[in-house]
Amino acid sequence: EEIVMEQATELAAQPVVEVDGSSQNRLLIKNGKVVNADGIEDADVFIENGVITQLGRNLIIPGGTRTIDARGRYVMPGGIDTHTHMELELMGATAVDDFYQGTKAAIAGGTTMIMDFVLPRKGESLVEAFGNWRRKADPKVCCDYALHVGVTWWSDQVKQEMTELAKNHGVNSFKMFMAYKDLYMIRDPDLYKIFEHCKELGAIAQVHAENGDIIAENTKKLLEAGITGPEGHEMSRPEDVEAEATHRACVIANQVSCPLYVVHIMSKMAADVIALKRSQGAVVYGEPIAASLGSDGTNYHHTCWRHAASHVLSPPLRPDPETPDYLVQMLADDGLQVTGSDNCTFNFDQKKLGRNDFSKIPNGVNGVEDRMSVIWEKGVQSGKMDPSRFVAVTSTNAAKIFNVYPQKGCVAVGSDADLVIWNPIKSRVISAQTHHQAVDFNIFEGMECHGVPEYVIVNGRVCVDEEELKAVHGFGKFVPTPAFPPYVYDQVDAREKEKRPQGVTRGPNDEDYSPEHMNG
Numbered sequence: 395e396e397i398v399m400e401q402a403t404e405l406a407a408q409p410v411v412e413v414d415g416s417s418q419n420r421l422l423i424k425n426g427k428v429v430n431a432d433g434i435e436d437a438d439v440f441i442e443n444g445v446i447t448q449l450g451r452n453l454i455i456p457g458g459t460r461t462i463d464a465r466g467r468y469v470m471p472g473g474i475d476t477h478t479h480m481e482l483e484l485m486g487a488t489a490v491d492d493f494y495q496g497t498k499a500a501i502a503g504g505t506t507m508i509m510d511f512v513l514p515r516k517g518e519s520l521v522e523a524f525g526n527w528r529r530k531a532d533p534k535v536c537c538d539y540a541l542h543v544g545v546t547w548w549s550d551q552v553k554q555e556m557t558e559l560a561k562n563h564g565v566n567s568f569k570m571f572m573a574y575k576d577l578y579m580i581r582d583p584d585l586y587k588i589f590e591h592c593k594e595l596g597a598i599a600q601v602h603a604e605n606g607d608i609i610a611e612n613t614k615k616l617l618e619a620g621i622t623g624p625e626g627h628e629m630s631r632p633e634d635v636e637a638e639a640t641h642r643a644c645v646i647a648n649q650v651s652c653p654l655y656v657v658h659i660m661s662k663m664a665a666d667v668i669a670l671k672r673s674q675g676a677v678v679y680g681e682p683i684a685a686s687l688g689s690d691g692t693n694y695h696h697t698c699w700r701h702a703a704s705h706v707l708s709p710p711l712r713p714d715p716e717t718p719d720y721l722v723q724m725l726a727d728d729g730l731q732v733t734g735s736d737n738c739t740f741n742f743d744q745k746k747l748g749r750n751d752f753s754k755i756p757n758g759v760n761g762v763e764d765r766m767s768v769i770w771e772k773g774v775q776s777g778k779m780d781p782s783r784f785v786a787v788t789s790t791n792a793a794k795i796f797n798v799y800p801q802k803g804c805v806a807v808g809s810d811a812d813l814v815i816w817n818p819i820k821s822r823v824i825s826a827q828t829h830h831q832a833v834d835f836n837i838f839e840g841m842e843c844h845g846v847p848e849y850v851i852v853n854g855r856v857c858v859d860e861e862e863l864k865a866v867h868g869f870g871k872f873v874p875t876p877a878f879p880p881y882v883y884d885q886v887d888a889r890e891k892e893k894r895p896q897g898v899t900r901g902p903n904d905e906d907y908s909p910e911h912m913n914g
């Protein structure tokens with residue numbers, strides 16, 4: 395009798411054991427504060443087979459479940475980096491962070507999805523380029539990813555291929571460059587037609603907003619004047635060259651009711667344009683990046699050539715040191731909505747291609763690993779935004795705009811188990827000596843950031859475990875982004891109805907002028 399009782403007591407202490415006893419990679423995250431864009435709640439999260447299947451208290455937990463105690467931590471949706479360029483071939487160099495190491499570093503920093511860019515050469519098939527990017531990324535990515543496609547030239551073929559990509563390949567965003575003359579640049583008449591087509595496809599039009607003609611002329615003059623250092627890069631494209639193109643893109647997109655997403659907002663002036671247009675009812679989104687939120691253009695005046703050149707990207711960082719805080723405040727107040735990193739990294743030996751001519755320095759900086767910590771430090775730690783707004787701008791808004799919500803971008807039953815367990819009081823010092831990126835320089839070197847990802851869960855797999863990185867090569871997959879995101883196109887449709895042009899109806903026997911206007 396005694397033995398039976400003992401067994402019974404023992405069994406009672408055990409949670410119910412599955413018939414087969416195997417743990418279907420079950421995970422329970424207990425005692426955390428779950429943060430979504432719409433609020434914070436004390437809740438436990440239960441994950442099974444890569445999906446969140448229970449959320450709340452007193453959950454029924456089957457046997458074989460691993461439990462993580464998230465007491466004192468936030469449990470947030472994994473970050474979505476809307477803007478990366480892994481292993482991009484640009485200006486004679488190939489970005490050193492490839493789809494493996496780049497996504498490994500993303501996970502290390504709390505990001506669980508990236509959105510990269512297919513950038514066809516002028517004249518190249520967009521669909522073929524898309525296939526090439528898929529072949530590069532699919533075998534390597536450690537987390538899920540999506541793809542934007544660059545429209546670097548315009549023709550009936552390009553128009554038809556955009557349609558094919560939107561309808562058959564899960565692409566709902568196209569990026570047009572108003573700069574990079576001769577490489578990627580698209581001019582206004584074609585921009586108008588491309589925006590029109592994006593609207594027909596239910597896609598998001600993205601722009602790199604700088605005036606490429608002004609940049610070309612300024613670059614010539616600066617080099618002739620003997621200014622060849624990295625400081626010349628920013629001088630060739632001051633912030634009103636970015637703001638002008640930002641405004642022009644908003645005007646053209648608005649004329650054809652096309653939703654617009656301006657990537658890498660780098661300046662106060664460009665941010666102000668976005669906020670103004672939004673206040674006038676335009677469907678436009680602004681995306682500052684880790685670099686513009688956490689660094690500035692005073693670095694171009696560093697006497698060390700390598701330091702200055704390592705900060706070269708386009709649009710450039712701005713010399714006004716108040717720019718980062720200004721952009722963070724705009725992000726907090728919904729003047730700006732989404733954040734990416736524009737991670738496009740080149741080592742010193744590659745940056746040296748522009749040693750005697752700043753216009754030949756491969757453009758791009760790091761950010762994919764540090765984006766979340768930089769925004770937590772500059773945004774939440776500084777008191778400008780609360781954790782829910784942090785989640786909105788690092789994950790949820792991107793998921794809604796690109797139509798992968800609620801699969802991504804929230805902690806909810808049925809959502810993918812892409813989560814980060816975030817220690818808000820712990821801090822870390824950013825350094826190229828310790829980062830997981832391939833690049834040999836970090837533009838945030840020495841920056842202390844509060845907010846450390848202690849666990850990062852990627853589709854249910856613990857890929858950062860008590861701060862130890864355990865990313866898995868090829869574990870990620872391509873995520874289609876479907877056309878006509880309701881979050882965007884419900885507003886587009888409402889705006890279009892409201893501003894539909896109405897002609898004037900005159901009498902059947904219209905006169906050239908009415909009697910009271912006899913005198914013309």
Ligand SMILES: C[C@@H](CNC(N)=O)C(=O)O
Binds near residue numbers: 709738757
């Ligand atoms: C080419 C690509 C990355 N490089 C950069 N932003 O300087 C971009 O313009 O977004």
Ligand SMILES: [Zn+2]
Binds near residue numbers: 602658708709
């Ligand atoms: Zn760009």
Ligand SMILES: [Zn+2]
Binds near residue numbers: 736
């Ligand atoms: Zn970019």
